[in-house]
Amino acid sequence: MKNYLNSTMIKITLMIVLCMSAFAFNDSKVSAKDEAIDLRAKAAILIDADSGKILYEKNANKAYGIASMSKMMTEYILLDKIKAGEISWDDQYNVSKYAYKISHDTELSNVALREDGVYSVKELYEAMAIYSANAATIALTEVMAGSEKNFLPLMNKKAEELGLKNYTFYNATGLNNKQLKGMQPKGTPEDGENEMPAKYVAKLAYQLVKEHPDMLETASINKKAFAKGTDDEIMMTNWNYMVKGGIYEYKGVDGLKTGSTDFAGQCVTITAKQGDLRVIAVVMDAKEENGDSTYKARFDAAKTLLDYGFNNFKMQEVMPAGYTFKNNKTIAVKDGQKKEVAIEASKAISFIANKNTTYKPKLVLDKKEITAPVKKGTVVGHVEIQGDGYGYIMPVKDQATVVTTDDVQSKGWFVKALGGIGDFFANVGHSIF
Structure with a gap:
């Protein structure tokens, strides 16, 4: 029984090592900043x-x-x-x-x-x-x-x-x-x-x-x-x-x-x-x-x-036009007929990129909520590229704006007023009880 347990432990250890090696291999891509160059x-x-x-x-x-x-x-x-x-x-x-x-x-x-x-x-x-x-x-x-x-x-x-x-x-x-x-x-x-x-x-x-x-x-x-x-x-x-x-x-x-x-x-x-x-x-x-x-x-x-x-290095498209962000496909809309509107990158981003580097688009919103009315193409933020090495010799960035994909009309004044009344009584209720 003891030998069986030892054998099992060895197999489990080997499996862990192999898994760790696989993860290490999959993560072997390096950025330009980490690339080793023999430069005297x-x-x-x-x-x-x-x-x-x-x-x-x-x-x-x-x-x-x-x-x-x-x-x-x-x-x-x-x-x-x-x-x-x-x-x-x-x-x-x-x-x-x-x-x-x-x-x-x-x-x-x-x-x-x-x-x-x-x-x-x-x-x-x-x-x-x-x-x-x-x-x-x-x-x-x-x-x-x-x-x-x-x-x-x-x-x-x-x-x-x-x-x-x-x-x-x-x-x-x-x-x-x-x-x-x-x-x-x-x-x-x-x-x-x-x-x-x-x-x-x-x-x-x-x-x-x-x-x-x-x-x-x-x-x-x-x-x-x-x-x-x-x-x-x-x-x-x-x-x-x-x-x-x-x-x-x-x-x-x-x-x-x-x-x-x-x-x-x-x-x-x-x-x-x-x-x-x-x-x-x-x-x-x-x-x-x-x-x-x-x-x-x-x-x-x-x-x-x-x-x-x-x-x-070569010219690469690191993000296509119309790119959407997995966890941020929309932005909240205040006083709109819809509570949210879809957003996307306004243009593609291409630059001289390292063939061995993985680049990730990062969404940067100007604010978490916008107020209706909203026109299609309204700028709500921009994209920054992560993993792009050292930056630039000049003060420029590879970025695209992030825009709304649809119009959102405002709620009518009557609907807004009803909403305001509802909020008032809700607050009163909380105060009483």
Whole structure:
């Protein structure tokens, strides 16, 4: 009998374990937030470039050095001014002593500028966007604001307009001020270096691509000659080795900006489009497995993010139009000929969603009861989607309004009056007894 009981207990235990395993298996789907990515970088973020939806992030809210990714801000302001007609691509620039001296520092990314040279805004822009040329960037700040010092307030103003946070701009290039040979913008520290969280680098890139999509035509150029046909001609090779023709070419990559300093490490902001999906990835201070800081490390990390985005996300309808809620199919109606009216979602909700995540619509009512008369289509609340990961780079939500599906007429005045009398005597009765 004892052996029989032991055998029975063992079988019951095994059944419990198997049941628990089955439940664990059925609940194996994970959200983007829990997805494990082997990413050797201090900070990173991946977003959908259309909606700004965050698909993955790591230490994305902490400020780190951004190096030459700073040039995206310089580029943004320039393109704004071009669009507004304040500056023309054909405008000419006479080289300042500052720009000339920096341009001949061979330890920095540069195109050499002649001391008596004259260059078009277009030439300088291409040198900055393709070759990350530091002196060309300084030259553009002088075109736009008279000096790099005067340009800093424009950077800060634009950052404020875009809603960027926790950033510091000490110069327009992203270099450490020590590299500017004592000519850094007056009032900034001798060793100051630009910082920003990955989240806001992505937000800057997101807005830049949204407002000035044509800039990708330049950002995607792999090779182009500067000062072509002159004794100073130099072939510029895009530092973004993931563009078409680059040594780490990745399908669909057409921008955006690399950066590296001792302080910032190896950084890159990449954008790529495959099919209908465009994503933006930001990598900060990437390392090799052995801890080395290399160009390859930043592109390996960027590839990991891009692969994750394109392999795991697609546009999905997570809630159809006309969706009704199991436990809230109606809302109460006060003073109506009907005591309640049916409600439903006004439209479908679709967004770039993780294929491995289950999304649940949540009803949020403005109030528990509405007063007649009620017209069909009256908004009574909205839908929020649960399980959608990190949220958005911009303050937007995937939501649809919840509306009534029928009209409800008011009770007539006589019926209301009778109801009021009935309530009165009912209350009196309670008082007496």
